Amino acid sequence: MSNNQQSSKMKNEPPIDELQQTFIRKAQMMQQQKLGKVNAIRMRNRLSGAFMAAVVGSIYLYTIMTVKQEKFLDELEEPTDNVKK
DSSP states (O other): HHHHHHHHHHHSOOOOOHHHHHHHHHHHHHHHHHHHHHHHHHHHHHHHHHHHHHHHHHHHHHHHHHHHHHEEEEHHHHHHHHHOO
C-alpha cells in the first residue's frame, strides 16, 4: 500500500474516543512491563550462561594443566621397556 493510500484511509476513519485511548495506553503500559520482565530474564540467563562457561573452562584448563604435570605415567612406561629386553 502506498503512502497516499494509507493517509487517505486514516482520514476516513473516525477519531478515537477517550475510552479507546485509555485502553490503548493501558495495553502499551502492560506491554512495556512485560518487555522489562523479559529483558531482566534475558540478562539473568546471559549471566548464568557466562558463569557456567567460566566454570567449565576453568575445570578444563585445570585438568589440562594437571595432566601435563603428571610424571607417573612416564615412570610406568620405562620399566615395561626394560622387561621386554
